Amino acid sequence: MMVEPAQSSGAGSLGLVTSAAGRAAVRIGLTAVAPVVLALVLSGAVLSQMGTDPLEYYGYVVQRAFMTPSGFQATVTRMAPLLLLGAGLILAFRAGLWNLGLDGQFMLGATAAAALAPPLAQVWPIPLVLAASMVAAMAAAALWSLLPALLKAYHGVNEIITTLMMSFLGLSVSNALVKLAFLDPTTTVPQTRTLAVADRLPPLSGTTVSSGVLIGLVAIVAVHLVMTRTSFGLRLRVVGANPRAAIHVGLRVPLLTVMVFAASAALVGLAGAVEILGVHGNVRADWNPAFGLAVIPLVFLARLNGLATIVYVLFFSALQIGAESAARRLGVPHYFSLVLVANLLIVLALVEHLSQRWRLDTRS
Structure with a gap:
């Protein structure tokens, strides 16, 4: 008589665990996988209207990005x-x-690294040159974020507006610096001096892969661990969840706001430095890869999880590299990958809206 209730309780617990795992799997599928699939379908419909076979296009993307060593x-x-x-x-x-x-911030960081590295390479050891250029890029981007940070921290000014305005201004300042202060007089194309290939970030052994990818992996894993495993990360999450409550528990919200802005911008500036020091070697006038806003949907798809973001970044990188090859072969505009990103943003917003409504319905 005593065994049956225990078995029933165990079966019930197993059922609860199974149902919880099932709900989690469904939630992940709806919020993380479904938007990507729907965006691919919508973009495929656009390709069809352009007279291009979507399967052929995506096939070229996969082939170029994953099936060839160089790709x-x-x-x-x-x-x-x-x-x-x-x-x-x-x-x-x-x-x-x-x-x-x-x-x-990316372009100012890239410009700072491109301006500093070539002259320093003439007099300093290359490892020190690379380190100094990255620090300069991080400092330039962090300083550029200071005004929006102070306005947000001490006056409550909406940072969406101020950071967007500073971004447009930063692009113009970077372009002006390339054409004037940091112009290479030996070339006909407006650009900074070029860092020699031998002086750039070394490739990974036996490949052409820039070692900058290791810097990126270390940075995103470190941010993930700081935000999820440390007391400092907990304080930042409290500030993000409820700034008023954070003030009441004694957190210095204005100081933390400025610190977060500076650290965030510094990582963005480091991204610009890594792209220049590892790949291009210089900054040309009017160059802007516009990586920034394209990464936002990837981060939200990953639900602000650093480890999951790595997977989505790999997906987007493959799409960009493969799209360049597919565009040449099929006559599709090279910027079509941005159309897919736009579709991804639209679908992500719709899925998030439906997810919020579903949570409300299940609670009521």
Whole structure:
């Protein structure tokens, strides 16, 4: 008589665990996988209207990005700045701050590194040159974020507006610096002096993959661990969840706000430095890869989880590298990958709205 209730209780517990795991799997599928699939379907419909076979297009993307050694190495190299951008976004978003000035901060960081590295390479050891250039890039981006940070921390000014405005201004300032103060007089194309290939970030052994990807991986894993495993991360999450409650428990919210902005922008500036020091070697006038806003949906798809963001960054990197090859073969505009990102944003917003309504319905 005593065994049956225990068995029943065990079966009930197993059923609860199974149902909880099932609900979690469904939630992950709906919020993380479904938006990507729907965005691919919508973009495929656009390709069909353009007279291109979507399956052929996606096939070329996969083939180029993963099936050829050069393509896969290019895909991994492209991940480096995107991972650093993702780390900067996760840090800001988890603290409840919207740092949308990514492109301006990225370009100022890239310009600072490009301006500093070539002359220093003539007199300093290369490891020290690379380190100094990265520090300069981080400092330039962090300083550029100071005004929006102070306005938010001490006057409550909406950081979405100020960071976007500073981003546009940062792009213009960077372009002006390239054309004037840091112009290479020996070239006909407006650009900074070029850092020699031998002086750039070394590739991983036996490949053409920039070692900048290791910097990106370390940064995003470190941010993930800080935000989820440390008391400092807990304080930032409290500030993001309820700033008034954070003030009542004694947290210095204005100081933390400025610190988070500076750290987030510094990671974005480091992304610019890694792209220049590892791949391009210089900054050309009017160059802007616009990586910043493209990473935002990836971070939200990952639910601000650093480890999951790595997977989505790999997906987006493969899409960008493969799309370049597919565009040449099929006559599709090279910027079509941005159409997919736009569709991803739209679908993500719809899924989030439906998810919120579903939570409300289940509670009522």
